[in-house]
Amino acid sequence: MNVSDLGTILGIWAHPDDELWAAGAMAEAIKNGQRVVCVTATKGDAGKTANQQKWPQEKLSQIRVTEMSEALSAIGIHELHWLGYGDGKLINADSKKVVARIKDIIDAVRPDTIFTFEPEGVSGHDDHKTISAWSLMAAKESAVRPVIYGACETTERYEKFGRSCDDLFDIYFNTDNPFTVDEKHADLLLKLNRAQAKQKMHALRSHASQMSAFFNNPAGKNYWKKFCDVECFIRLA
Numbered sequence: 001m002n003v004s005d006l007g008t009i010l011g012i013w014a015h016p017d018d019e020l021w022a023a024g025a026m027a028e029a030i031k032n033g034q035r036v037v038c039v040t041a042t043k044g045d046a047g048k049t050a051n052q053q054k055w056p057q058e059k060l061s062q063i064r065v066t067e068m069s070e071a072l073s074a075i076g077i078h079e080l081h082w083l084g085y086g087d088g089k090l091i092n093a094d095s096k097k098v099v100a101r102i103k104d105i106i107d108a109v110r111p112d113t114i115f116t117f118e119p120e121g122v123s124g125h126d127d128h129k130t131i132s133a134w135s136l137m138a139a140k141e142s143a144v145r146p147v148i149y150g151a152c153e154t155t156e157r158y159e160k161f162g163r164s165c166d167d168l169f170d171i172y173f174n175t176d177n178p179f180t181v182d183e184k185h186a187d188l189l190l191k192l193n194r195a196q197a198k199q200k201m202h203a204l205r206s207h208a209s210q211m212s213a214f215f216n217n218p219a220g221k222n223y224w225k226k227f228c229d230v231e232c233f234i235r236l237a
């Protein structure tokens with residue numbers, strides 16, 4: 001399976017920066033001339049700020065909108081739908097209504113492929129798990145039947161870099177045993193070349209209010225560097 005076989009792609013995510021889990025695949029698709037659209041459910045304003053003085057919590061919503069637009073420009077994406085739900089509160093939203101909204105976007109975009117999180121949401125974050133479940137439900141209700149891929153942590157990256165980074169930064173913050181997939185068992189595995197990894201790192205660095213804290217620490221820096229080398233997905237539908 002190559003990125004050029006994925007056709008029109010719709011990425012459905014919970015927070016600004018979640019799209020990074022498929023940034024390399026989406027950037028390659030755009031270079032190929034494929035259409036790529038993103039949906040982001042919240043503005044990520046309940047997340048931690050890397051520096052309260054530079055990026056004050058009370059201004060986080062606007063800051064993350066600006067960062068998201070820079071990150072998407074770095075990937076080459078120009079179509080984004082904000083759903084406008086509360087960060088950390090997706091589980092409390094009226095799922096029928098949200099699924100109907102996502103279904104409408106699927107009907108309008110007619111994607112061949114949807115990217116979202118694997119059902120455990122990588123970090124166990126409730127918003128990640130919820131957006132993954134909603135994506136599946138919305139696609140089922142749509143007459144369009146896209147292939148759905150869930151973004152995963154690789155076992156290799158988790159063992160070598162993720163676990164130590166978790167000890168310092170609690171990156172898989174809602175689980176002690178994150179779901180991981182061996183690279184050889186992935187349904188879609190993308191190894192990024194140097195130019196692609198650099199492009200992805202540029203998108204990642206655009207989310208400065210979230211990411212800059214990691215780069216002051218060798219383990220944090222290493223993890224995200226490896227994060228820009230490989231993307232791994234399992235097929236959900």
Ligand SMILES: [Zn+2]
Pocket residue numbers: 014015017018125128
């Ligand atoms: Zn997230």
